[in-house]
Amino acid sequence: MRYMHLGRTDLEVSQVCLGGMSFGSAGWMANFEEARTILRKAFDLGINYIDTANIYSAGKSEKIIGEFIKDDREEFIISTKVGGKVSEKHHGFARREVEFELNLSLERLRTDYIDIYFTHTWFDRLDTVDVLKTFSRYVDINKIGYFGLSNIKGYQLAYIDSLAEGKDLTRPQIAQNHYNAIYREDEREVIPYCINNGISFSAFSPLAAGFLSGKYERGITPKTVRSKEYSVMLNRYFKENDFDVLDDITAIANEQSTTQYAISLAYVLQKKFIPVVGVSKEKHLDDVATALEISLTDDQVKRIEKHYLPHGLEMGTAGY
Numbered sequence: 001m002r003y004m005h006l007g008r009t010d011l012e013v014s015q016v017c018l019g020g021m022s023f024g025s026a027g028w029m030a031n032f033e034e035a036r037t038i039l040r041k042a043f044d045l046g047i048n049y050i051d052t053a054n055i056y057s058a059g060k061s062e063k064i065i066g067e068f069i070k071d072d073r074e075e076f077i078i079s080t081k082v083g084g085k086v087s088e089k090h091h092g093f094a095r096r097e098v099e100f101e102l103n104l105s106l107e108r109l110r111t112d113y114i115d116i117y118f119t120h121t122w123f124d125r126l127d128t129v130d131v132l133k134t135f136s137r138y139v140d141i142n143k144i145g146y147f148g149l150s151n152i153k154g155y156q157l158a159y160i161d162s163l164a165e166g167k168d169l170t171r172p173q174i175a176q177n178h179y180n181a182i183y184r185e186d187e188r189e190v191i192p193y194c195i196n197n198g199i200s201f202s203a204f205s206p207l208a209a210g211f212l213s214g215k216y217e218r219g220i221t222p223k224t225v226r227s228k229e230y231s232v233m234l235n236r237y238f239k240e241n242d243f244d245v246l247d248d249i250t251a252i253a254n255e256q257s258t259t260q261y262a263i264s265l266a267y268v269l270q271k272k273f274i275p276v277v278g279v280s281k282e283k284h285l286d287d288v289a290t291a292l293e294i295s296l297t298d299d300q301v302k303r304i305e306k307h308y309l310p311h312g313l314e315m316g317t318a319g320y
């Protein structure tokens with residue numbers, strides 16, 4: 001496992017982040033006991049960075065993670081998110097709302113600080129300075145270490161970051177957006193901005209919610225529990241062109257005697273992005289370990305990218 005600096009900071013995060021959305025109450029998710037085993041194995045693999053959100057399983061994901069980290073808090077880098085729709089009454093970035101949700105997250109995570117606090121989504125109608133001041137205040141009183149943006153568009157990221165710098169408010173150190181071999185839209189704006197400005201780029205759904213593991217076949221209706229319960233993935237993936245890219249990944253995996261999963265994750269790792277992997281079963285981490293050992297050639301990267309066609313803009317739903 002390699003470790004890298006978060007954005008322009010000295011905080012060292014593992015090159016792979018463990019996603020907390022697969023811990024909780026839905027049928028496809030790991031329950032409390034299963035999640036503990038996954039968290040332990042991930043830690044043994046060297047993963048120190050765990051991501052979650054206040055809305056994942058209505059706070060249960062944070063509770064599971066909090067229970068796991070409580071005795072060794074300093075060993076972990078924890079990110080969580082605010083702004084997603086908790087209920088009709090609780091959502092967004094009003095100051096009282098952020099205060100309320102931050103305190104709940106701290107309680108569930110059994111900690112008095114969050115290393116990285118993300119806005120789960122962004123609304124153009126907001127007074128950006130007001131939101132930046134809200135987050136800056138928590139940085140100043142050490143309730144949060146650093147500020148991150150999720151589901152952010154290029155022009156929003158550039159505006160927020162420039163404004164924060166100009167007004168001496170907390171600047172985003174990380175962007176967590178949707179990215180994988182079949183969804184590469186951020187290569188146009190967000191990723192170049194991050195690279196040029198020292199912001200970490202973190203890729204959520206690096207395996208396209210399991211599509212890139214190769215367990216789904218062209219023309220066959222998906223039958224996994226997750227595909228039935230998490231309908232977002234059916235809208236995002238499963239296009240003919242996605243299967244074309246998967247075919248190229250499968251060919252490379254066969255040549256290297258490895259799995260499509262390992263090649264797909266290695267593709268994201270090779271770009272020095274921080275993949276947020278979804279692990280609903282302990283055995284999935286074996287493929288993560290394999291991916292860490294793979295180095296793709298320039299020719300293999302070109303083959304993976306050859307059949308990609310631009311997609312419509314797909315942002316996370318954050319409960320909205």
Ligand SMILES: NC(=O)c1ccc[n+]([C@@H]2O[C@H](COP(=O)([O-])OP(=O)(O)OC[C@H]3O[C@@H](n4cnc5c(N)ncnc54)[C@H](OP(=O)(O)O)[C@@H]3O)[C@@H](O)[C@H]2O)c1
Binds near residue numbers: 261
């Ligand atoms: N900011 C946001 O709006 C946002 C949105 C989405 C996700 N996220 C973050 O990103 C994390 C990961 O998202 P994701 O779950 O969509 O990520 P993913 O890594 O693309 O997909 C994970 C799924 O892939 C399948 N899988 C994993 N390893 C496998 C293996 N070795 N073999 C076969 N199948 C395998 C599992 O499907 P099965 O469960 O069907 O076995 C698992 O649920 C989340 O936990 C969350 O922290 C953030």
